[in-house]
């Protein structure tokens with residue numbers, strides 16, 4: 001069956017003075033209706049570029065060179081700007097990293113939400129205002145009538161992010177693309193915003209593509225996830241499997257950065273080194289200069305994304321895939337790591353504390 005979003009062989013390049021940067025290289029994945037799909041990797045992995053490509057927001061010197069982005073079966077890369085803008089407002093909502101910058105400073109937050117509703121849903125101004133106020137209330141902004149008339153600079157970072165979530169939901173989209181939505185927020189506010197996003201995704205039955213550099217955030221929020229490295233997917237899995245049984249050394253390295261209660265295992269420290277230069281990527285496995293398990297073959301052979309159980313090429317519909325020579329019998333030493341999870345991982349949507357979270361901060365600024 002066709003997934004809500006199907007990205008196939010997406011390739012995005014930036015033509016810079018230094019050279020051609022292949023930021024996303026042959027990326028394929030799907031997002032099912034109603035699911036929360038995480039995309040995780042360090043800065044430079046290509047996850048935000050991939051997200052912006054879906055929305056037609058790649059500017060010069062960037063170019064989508066190849067691939068398809070099928071949303072409800074229609075390739076968004078082949079429709080005109082006008083049609084794409086309509087899909088972007090009506091059916092795909094966006095939550096950006098810097099909420100304050102995403103809001104227009106010369107209009108009140110309420111006016112901006114109401115304007116979106118008028119434009120995309122054809123509401124009369126009074127009805128659009130009423131709907132905007134209801135949404136501000138629903139995203140946990142106290143005294144929504146008064147806050148409707150507040151300018152972005154009068155709200156905290158957390159409140160601005162709540163307002164952009166309200167805006168993203170305002171036209172009842174089928175998909176929300178959230179690009180590092182909590183990076184600019186402190187850790188307590190981050191937890192509340194993620195909880196809100198997960199809760200609203202359930203309530204509005206909307207799929208979410210959540211982009212984050214933090215595997216802990218992804219593990220606590222998503223149903224499935226894809227790990228990206230140097231423009232490519234290196235692992236995809238349902239979140240429980242990714243968290244408890246990572247198949248790729250890079251995923252295991254990212255996991256080592258998540259603090260866990262009572263965790264005294266002898267584990268990989270953070271992933272050593274940095275993301276490679278995407279103008280000239282390493283030969284073979286792109287991760288080999290940083291991989292603690294790299295062998296000679298790793299510098300020669302580019303591992304395909306395969307089913308780690310069978311070693312067969314992963315298909316578009318496979319939930320579990322990893323790109324490491326280990327799964328095609330290309331390693332002699334094997335992958336020598338184990339993952340033991342003693343502490344609690346982040347709460348998924350609808351978890352035991354969701355009710356308490358719903359009531360948090362109904363007075364004053366919920367993110368203060």
Ligand code: SF4
Pocket residue numbers: 248249250285286287288289291292293294295298303323324325326331
């Ligand atoms: S192919 Fe080699 S370098 Fe790449 S992840 Fe596997 S072991 Fe590490």
